[in-house]
Amino acid sequence: MDLELVKIALGGLVLLGCIGLFFGIGLALAAHKFAVEVNPLIEEVLESLPLAQCGGCGYPGCEGYAIAVVNDPDVPPNLCFPGKEKVAQRVAELTGKKMVAIEDQIALVRCSREEGRVSHKHEYYGFASCTAANLSFGGPSSCNYACIGLGECAAACPFDAIDMVENFPIVNPDKCVSCGVCVKTCPKNIIELQTLKARVYMPCSTKDLGKKVKQVCQVGCIGCRMCVKACPAEAVTYVDNLIRIDHEACIGYGPGCETACVTKCPRDIFREYKGAQVISRDLNDGLKMAA
Amino acid sequence: MPVCRRGTPIESQDTESMLTFPKGGAHPPEFKEQTAGLSIEVMPVPDELELILGQHIGAPCTPTVARKEEINEGALVGEVKRGLGVPLHSPVTGKIKAIGTSAHPMRVTAPSLTIGVDHEADPVQYPEQDWQSFDGSELLQKVNDAGIIGVGGAGFPTHVKLNPPAGSPVDILLLNGAECEPYITSDHRQMLEHAAEIVGGAGIILKILGINECYIGIESNKQDAIKVMTAAAEQASTGDCSIKIETLQVKYPQGSEKQLIQAITGRKVPAMALPSAVGVVVQNVSTAKAIYDGVVYGKPLYEKVVTIAGKGINKPANLLLKVGTRIKDIVDYLGGLEPGLSKIIMGGPMMGFAVSSLDIPITKTTSAILFLTEDEIDTSPHSQCIRCGWCLEACPMGLEPKEIGIYVEANRAEDTEPFGVFDCFECGSCAYVCPAKRPLVQFVRLAKMKAKRP
Numbered sequence: 001m002d003l004e005l006v007k008i009a010l011g012g013l014v015l016l017g018c019i020g021l022f023f024g025i026g027l028a029l030a031a032h033k034f035a036v037e038v039n040p041l042i043e044e045v046l047e048s049l050p051l052a053q054c055g056g057c058g059y060p061g062c063e064g065y066a067i068a069v070v071n072d073p074d075v076p077p078n079l080c081f082p083g084k085e086k087v088a089q090r091v092a093e094l095t096g097k098k099m100v101a102i103e104d105q106i107a108l109v110r111c112s113r114e115e116g117r118v119s120h121k122h123e124y125y126g127f128a129s130c131t132a133a134n135l136s137f138g139g140p141s142s143c144n145y146a147c148i149g150l151g152e153c154a155a156a157c158p159f160d161a162i163d164m165v166e167n168f169p170i171v172n173p174d175k176c177v178s179c180g181v182c183v184k185t186c187p188k189n190i191i192e193l194q195t196l197k198a199r200v201y202m203p204c205s206t207k208d209l210g211k212k213v214k215q216v217c218q219v220g221c222i223g224c225r226m227c228v229k230a231c232p233a234e235a236v237t238y239v240d241n242l243i244r245i246d247h248e249a250c251i252g253y254g255p256g257c258e259t260a261c262v263t264k265c266p267r268d269i270f271r272e273y274k275g276a277q278v279i280s281r282d283l284n285d286g287l288k289m290a291a
Numbered sequence: 292m293p294v295c296r297r298g299t300p301i302e303s304q305d306t307e308s309m310l311t312f313p314k315g316g317a318h319p320p321e322f323k324e325q326t327a328g329l330s331i332e333v334m335p336v337p338d339e340l341e342l343i344l345g346q347h348i349g350a351p352c353t354p355t356v357a358r359k360e361e362i363n364e365g366a367l368v369g370e371v372k373r374g375l376g377v378p379l380h381s382p383v384t385g386k387i388k389a390i391g392t393s394a395h396p397m398r399v400t401a402p403s404l405t406i407g408v409d410h411e412a413d414p415v416q417y418p419e420q421d422w423q424s425f426d427g428s429e430l431l432q433k434v435n436d437a438g439i440i441g442v443g444g445a446g447f448p449t450h451v452k453l454n455p456p457a458g459s460p461v462d463i464l465l466l467n468g469a470e471c472e473p474y475i476t477s478d479h480r481q482m483l484e485h486a487a488e489i490v491g492g493a494g495i496i497l498k499i500l501g502i503n504e505c506y507i508g509i510e511s512n513k514q515d516a517i518k519v520m521t522a523a524a525e526q527a528s529t530g531d532c533s534i535k536i537e538t539l540q541v542k543y544p545q546g547s548e549k550q551l552i553q554a555i556t557g558r559k560v561p562a563m564a565l566p567s568a569v570g571v572v573v574q575n576v577s578t579a580k581a582i583y584d585g586v587v588y589g590k591p592l593y594e595k596v597v598t599i600a601g602k603g604i605n606k607p608a609n610l611l612l613k614v615g616t617r618i619k620d621i622v623d624y625l626g627g628l629e630p631g632l633s634k635i636i637m638g639g640p641m642m643g644f645a646v647s648s649l650d651i652p653i654t655k656t657t658s659a660i661l662f663l664t665e666d667e668i669d670t671s672p673h674s675q676c677i678r679c680g681w682c683l684e685a686c687p688m689g690l691e692p693k694e695i696g697i698y699v700e701a702n703r704a705e706d707t708e709p710f711g712v713f714d715c716f717e718c719g720s721c722a723y724v725c726p727a728k729r730p731l732v733q734f735v736r737l738a739k740m741k742a743k744r745p
Contacts, residue, residue: 122647125670126730127700132737137647138399155702 056179082177104196105178110205111147116217134187142216145206153182207241227261311540312550315687340615341652349375364415380591382613384412417588437585443575455567466507468576469546472639482516486523492579503532544718603632603662619649631664641719682721692721696734704741
């Protein structure tokens with residue numbers, strides 16, 4: 001073998017080795033000097049979270065919430081809806097915050113489109129997304145507050161808890177963790193989170209006046225305010241042409257009122273709430289009825 | 292006929308001598324023959340008008356009248372107290388029946404005034420005034436008082452456009468008579484029948500801006516209008532003020548502000564900038580006519596020439612309508628709808644809005660109502676993007692519509708800003724040429740909703 005070639009090869013090895021060593025030491029020093037202090041508590045909190053990255057807490061991902069709940073004393077430990085009671089308990093323990101009971105909620109689609117036999121005012125061709133359909137004349141339904149039914153909420157749900165049945169979203173109570181992604185997605189703003197302890201519910205979101213509602217829907221709220229007047233607990237209010245229920249006040253008053261709002265409603269749109277399963281069944285019945 | 296992906300070929304077009312914008316565009320079939328020969332017809336006023344309070348870009352007007360109040364034709368019924376806007380005037384003598392909401396082509400519902408028409412009342416006379424005696428700022432005030440907005444479709448308050456920011460001096464006025472959208476002939480008829488008024492309006496604008504150079508761009512498919520307008524312009528051009536007619540190639544979207552400026556002056560308006568940045572003000576020919584009426588006669592803008600066309604209407608026409616006339620009254624006047632009607636569009640087929648109610652009233656910016664039958668529209672479903680790049684070729688702004696569509700479909704609309712989605716003015720050339728029939732304009736609208744404006 002030619003000695004010259006060996007020399008060149010060895011020289012190269014030594015040179016590259018030196019460069020490598022130089023940068024290696026540099027990086028090691030830099031890593032040491034500029035090391036980001038990570039609060040071990042944040043990692044611990046993060047490990048206790050379900051890591052669904054749903055954003056239901058209002059922070060960008062699970063890590064965002066973990067950082068916030070550890071660093072900010074005002075952030076409550078019970079914001080992780082998918083984790084429910086168990087995770088809230090653990091986060092409260094880790095951060096030393098006071099555990100506040102997490103309220104079990106479920107997404108409620110405030111529309112009875114099929115039951116009310118809402119017709120179409122036009123046929124929609126184009127990109128099959130509710131937001132897109134909503135851009136052209138408020139969607140194909142005659143009612144401007146009706147579910148468009150193209151399933152944007154079902155596609156957005158990180159827990160696969162919404163099934164589209166006959167172009168209407170049915171929330172699966174076993175899977176829904178009330179993260180609120182569907183609430184933010186719906187371009188019609190007709191999905192709400194409602195506590196599972198609720199006694200009544202009202203599946204209509206119309207803000208139109210009675211005359212218009214009667215023209216387009218058989219069960220839609222006509223804004224007669226009978227429920228508002230009937231409620232002894234003043235839990236039902238009519239704000240911005242929309243019925244709102246203060247469930248805390250309603251539950252606080254208890255069954256003494258014999259659900260006056262439900263019995264007084266002339267359109268049968270105010271209903272007794274007997275658990276999430278019942279809503280799904282009701283809606284399914286409504287769909288079958290309309291079919 | 293050979294298939295041309297830019298639309299129908301134009302045989303007799305002399306592409307050398309005629310001006311046009313350099314990039315993109317399409318040539319959809321014109322379909323103008325249906326109404327181009329029909330002179331403007333005054334439609335009798337219906338019993339009730341629905342006056343939408345937000346006719347212009349900016350905050351809607353606040354009503355200055357109360358329910359049951361009697362009002363005269365031309366009386367002020369709404370004004371904008373703060374911010375961008377123009378006053379609104381009553382198109383008829385009558386009584387305010389209700390202050391409520393009306394169906395609206397874009398916003399679904401919008402605040403409006405319902406006016407019951409008094410058919411007995413005498414028409415209001417507007418005496419002619421010598422506008423030469425007013426100075427620039429007085430003229431500008433008159434334009435504002437007449438409630439004039441860009442009637443070509445944008446609805447931008449004209450007095451704001453005629454008062455360019457101090458930093459950008461204007462030296463050229465362009466009048467837009469391109470009327471590049473298929474079917475529409477209302478500007479064409481205005482130019483034929485009101486050439487002197489349009490040129491007069493140009494004179495007024497020149498005086499307001501304090502400049503003396505005006506070009507009127509007309510597409511070569513309106514030879515009769517070019518002839519009439521040239522004669523009128525020659526008569527009006529005096530020593531210090533020159534009004535010239537420029538013949539443009541027939542190409543869509545020639546009537547877009549930025550494209551028209553580049554076609555006629557060769558100046559390129561930078562992205563996200565206004566025409567005044569390159570020293571140009573563009574007005575529609577119909578706006579010029581409205582300015583003439585508003586300044587010389589003091590007549591507010593409350594009438595509009597609207598082309599009613601398509602196979603779905605019994606009798607196509609160019610109608611002079613009171614602003615606030617509902618579509619159903621127009622349909623009744625023109626002998627009803629034809630069987631097979633499938634889609635009603637307010638505006639042109641490229642940029643107009645499909646509507647699903649005949650209760651919608653026309654506004655100051657409505658230039659056409661099209662009643663299209665099944666064989667005039669295409670409802671076949673769209674398919675995946677095949678990345679053929681035809682939309683890139685057609686886009687007059689040099690954007691990539693296909694990318695925007697693909698991003699929106701992949702639920703990443705918020706990442707479309709780098710593709711220049713906010714430079715898109717939704718002309719629809721891309722969607723027109725797309726072989727996969729993708730609703731690209733709709734994708735862009737969605738992207739604009741979700742992406743962050745730079």
